[in-house]
Amino acid sequence: MKREDYLKILEAHGAPEHVKRHCMAVGDAAVGICAALSEAGAAGLDAVAVRTAGYLHDIARAGKDHDTAGAALLREMDLAMPEETRLAAADIVERHMKLNFPVGLDGIDSAAVVSLADRVVKEDRFVGYEARMEDLLKRYEGVPEVAARVHENMERALSLIAQIEAATGRALREIVTGGRVDAEPLFMKAERPGRYIGGEINSIRKEWNGTPLHFCFAFPDLYEIGMSYTGMQILYGLLNAREDTLCERAFAPAEDMARLLAEGGLPLFSLENRMPVRGFDIVGFTLQYELCYTNAVRMLGQSGIPVFAAGRGDGDPFVVAGGPCCANAEPVAPFFDLVCVGDGEEALPALADAYLAWKQGGRRDGRDGFLLAASKIPGVYAPAFYEPVYETAPESGTGAFPVFSRYEKRYPELPDRVGRAVVADLDAAFFPERPLVSHIESVHDRVAVEIMRGCYRKCRFCQASYACAGVRKRSPGRVKELVFAGLANTGSDEASLLSLSTGDYPGIEALVSDLMDELSRADAALSLPSLRLDSLKGDTLKKIAEYKRTGLTFAPEAGTQRLRDFIGKQITEDDLLRTLDICLPLGFAKYKLYFMIGLPSETYEDLDGIAELAGKAVRRAKEICAARGGAYRFHLSVSVSNFAPKPGTPFERACGDGEEELLAKIYYLKDAVRKVKGVGFKYHDTRMSRIEMLLAKGDRRCAGAVLRAAQQGAGFDSWREHFSYENWLAAFEGAGLPAADLYADGALPLPWSLIGPGKAYDDGAAGGAEV
């Protein structure tokens, strides 16, 4: 019988909440003690009887003489186990209050295990025997002869515990709790405790002890951010689908929870089994954006895992990085035992296999043994095996400061370049049909189905596009299957199609049109992020307009055709105005234009172009509204972000504007846009962009600055209220690094040159796929 089955029995017998919790806690404790003793060679313990008696020992606590009453209930019950086991459990329940503990460990039996478990758990928490002694002695204060007997029994129990700890080599607390982190007392004190409790719809909690590989997926930002990340949903489902693996989640605790954990001396824990992150075999961080690096470092500290890979030993997990930032993971490489470049659903199962093989092979050659085996997986490398060499390159403009020159491999059999893991066929690849449902409202509260990976367009600044090995599509049939499975299994009423450029999906018109028809019959809506509406015909747009008239976004990225051509952004002024022609009459009244400033070759003429484009849009909107004779309903906002050159893109050597230059451009633009009436203006923090660039293009020495920044309290850097530029500058200085782009010169070798191209998948569709 499963744990939940016992809970249901307690419920069916009307056990009050506190009794249920106590019974479950004592049952868990008894199971733990029984398993530890059996492992240590104890004979004569009946695991099922212990389990049954433990979980049901107080089933009759609401009434009088609950020990005999509970035993009587068990004797009558119909349970899925042999009758003699059930009767044995009943006997244990009958004796659990008055049991005399045996003198030596040889005398221990199933009943003693359950009684002991009951004595070390107060309500639903392990408190240890000493803490309970006080309570118990107090009960018999007035009756000396009973108190004496109780005291004697206690002495035997204490001696028994000492013998159990000696025989198993583990502390009783650890045996009873299984090493679980007792975090519950913190939840009432934490803001939004739903972030930490787990147990969401479609979450998977496997038996810790029965599963060979423990993998912790660590997301270096808040729960509600991480829960909207589709990559986590994929890898969580994929790994848990393996019988030999359990995958649990840990998110960056908010500031208040981080403080509570530190005050309570508790480590960071996983949501599912509440195990310390340090107790996992592999901890996989996803690096989605550079400004989360400090969170990852802090999470390692909160977990009690040595921050540098070099400092880890036999008792520590392997810490692995994945995600888009691994196009250049060098600035954080010293924190990771392994880096996975490319598609996680290819690399992680191979990594799991390699780990299990290494473990079953007696952990041959220690930690390096596994790292070497993992290095054979495409896209996976161990930073420690590639030692960067720095040399001065005076002609590059970096003066006497040494810059990256080459890597020296530790083993000759390692590849010179790492490559990338690539999922060839999205239809065959795993995608979750039962996505996790966040307990608290997350950023994107909907079922997201990825329809395409990679991008045909290859805008020259776009790392996401260049980091993907070609374009791979999911077939419309499979997309629909996943949308409807996801909705049915989450109860969500909104689905979204995910890709870098949804409008380029071959057959998007038919897919969107079909899906909208089918979804509206199911009372659900479709949202289409990154969809260029000019790629759709009027009929489909009309359908979108019928139930969703939220804002539309358009990303020309640059203000003039010259600059748009230069950066490879295939959008014209005409595209934008034509979209207005189509969409304004349909009732779409809110528009957002995205631009980047600080792009290579940018002049103030290009900035003027941004304001001019906004002006043209406003004039066109007025014409359209006037022609239709309706009221003028049109809202336009211009949103400006700062270009930060990214490794792996054609612009990787661009150095980007300095902070003052960017700021001057923003003020100039703000003035220019203000002159166009009725247009809003939003811009991004230039200092954040500057740090983002430094971290994106850094070499391995950057890790010193990241660690310093984290130690000085940096964290949640992508949240404006937490970001401190001064702290970052001090961190770079403290690490002996210039806060400047060292790799702008065309002739210098690049630290991320280690990452080679993956295999390209060219399906011959629009534009072809280049890598």
Next chain:
Amino acid sequence: MKLVFEFTKTGNLVYISHLDLARLFLRALRMSGQRPAYSHGFNPHPKMSFALPLPLGLHSTCELLEFETDAGAEGLDGVMMAVNARLPEGMRVTACFEKPGDIPKSLASYAAASAYEFMCEGVADAPALLASFFAQGSVRVMKKDKKTGAKSEKEIRPEMIGCRIVKDIRGRMLAETTLAAAPGQTLNPLVFFGAFCGAAGLDPEALSPIVTRTAILGADGRPLTAMLSGTEW
């Protein structure tokens, strides 16, 4: 038609907020094939409401949710089982009623009080302490305004309706209290317990009671579900 669910909120789920609970229930209803009716305004929202919000951290065996469903009576067979199959551990629908037409207003408007069980260990002489606490003519607590943070004093004695000790075995106390729970006049059981501990010289954090709401009561002192009796599915 309008249905009323009586359900439990226990275990880990005591730590999710009222709004998140509503989201969770909507999800579970939709997953089980129910289509809760939506309002027809510009921003349609599901027509469902809870009789009385449960403060974070409290357990309950008696929460009430009413919702309008498009499904006819023929679709209601097994609705409880279907929803239960979808709810996460800690939440369970224990009864399902059809709301009679002669109850025109929302259940929330009939709620007047709530019964809570306090379970804690380590209180010596709990009956006498509680009796003397209830014997006071006036109990004042400091209240912090959620928005402004301004502190003010609040009189809670009129909202302390009754109390009885269910069990008191050598310091292990189970007390049942009835506290006001009407619009604008609601006493949070944790505020009540804090005030009690203050008066009795106890440390509420050390005692950390398990608090369970066991009934939502109407003005007549009877559980609201009594109004629905006879309509249970």
